[in-house]
Amino acid sequence: MLSVRTDLAVEAKELYEEKNSGKIPGVEVKEYREGLIKISNVKVVDDEGEKALNKPKGSYITIDIPEVSGYxxxxxxxxxxxxxxxxxxxxxxxxxxxxxxxxxxxxxxxxxxxxxxxxxxxxxxxxxxxxxxxxxxxxxxxxxxxxxxxxxxxxxxxxxxxxxxxxxxxxxxxxxxxxxxxxxxxxxxxxxxxxxxxxxxxxxxxxxxxxxxxxxxxxxxxxxxxxxxVDAATIANDTIDMVLDAMINQATKGGEFYNMLKSLERNERQSMIEEVLNPYVGSLMVTPxxxxxxxxxxxxxxxxxxxxxxxxxxxxxxxxxxxx
Missing domain, CATH: 3.40.50.1450 (HybD-like)
Structure with missing residues (x-):
């Protein structure tokens, strides 16, 4: 598991999938829609699933809702x-x-x-x-x-x-x-x-x-x-991913800076960013x-x-x- 702070089981599933290939052991996933609203049910069914997602056995239902401002x-x-x-x-x-x-x-x-x-x-x-x-x-x-x-x-x-x-x-x-x-x-x-x-x-x-x-x-x-x-270090890590995507789109792939960032696994980047940020802002959480x-x-x-x-x-x- 990556050292990223999240309470969401669906994100724990995504993190596991980013690092491992194939079906998650001990976890059942069902996705469906109610109109325009997407619903995901991540069910941890056994001890192997608990270990994989670091979540207790049970159901975690996620409802993705539209933009909330101006409802x-x-x-x-x-x-x-x-x-x-x-x-x-x-x-x-x-x-x-x-x-x-x-x-x-x-x-x-x-x-x-x-x-x-x-x-x-x-x-x-x-x-x-x-x-x-x-x-x-x-x-x-x-x-x-x-x-x-x-x-x-x-x-x-x-x-x-x-x-x-x-x-x-x-x-x-x-x-x-x-x-x-x-x-x-x-x-x-x-x-x-x-x-x-x-x-x-x-x-x-x-x-x-x-x-x-x-x-x-x-x-x-x-x-x-x-x-x-959301954790500020996670925002910084996501920003690096966006920078890499921009470099690819602008045909700058292969440069020294690109190769340096690309060579680091996401977990390594996360740890590096936390180490840099911590002396200045501590464990900073950000909200809109x-x-x-x-x-x-x-x-x-x-x-x-x-x-x-x-x-x-x-x-x-x-x-x-x-x-x-």
Missing amino acids: DKDTMEEISEVLAKVLSPLIKLDNSMTALVVGLGNWNVTPDALGPKVVEGLMITRHLKELIPDQIDEGIRPVCAIAPGVLGLTGIETGEIIKAVANKIKPNLIICIDALASRKLDRINRTIQIGDTGISPGSGVGNKRMEISERTLGIPVIAIGVPTV KEVDSVIDSVSRIISTGINIALQPALNLDEISNYIS
Whole structure:
């Protein structure tokens, strides 16, 4: 595996394929489309697959969405409905079972505020089912949510907070939303990953915290994430690839500079760039300048998709009326 920071299973698959030829052992890949939206399902089926991709056994579904700036209401709802369609088979609950939604991240840092912003748009019903059950449709599931912050704000491991809350309210399912890291610029804010193996917050930016999964909590955990940052060293490495392509297009192939860059494997270039950058900028993660508006749009897409998936008895208009 290359030393590139990414939380996306589809990118781990691509990295493996770049270094190895042939089918990835222990991994099944399925790709299809819902209209213009591409969906990839990378399924790690055994220990060999775990080792190849460095991902726990389970399914990792990636939804590639269009450019997010300037989304209109219809487009956002279309993406939300696709998200709900992908998410629904993973939600194995009857109407009496409780779902706990957790918005991971730091609400004071925009690229890391996706989770808390998603929580703001959720249809929260657990208290209503308990306090005024006669006034709530039987088909509405009890849903509760928290945005526990991060260790630097609370002094408490996020996983410990979630475990304490789960022990008290005993949910049947936990859905975690978090900002992720990608290795490709064109996936930033344009990819949604859904996984059924839980999550280790901060792992993509080298700040791994306590794992949140069925193994640690004893409750099924679904993780939903969007890459909002990319490693600066990865950007520099991608730039070198573009320079090489430009040299080929301009018939400069064969020059001394070209041969020097071409002779280095991508992993070697990545290490060299990190070594050069680190004394000046440290471990620098980069996000697009329009991240504020993009996070607002993507958080609404995800919260609407979760609402649709968790409340199948309601249509989108009924859900929207409840929230408003």
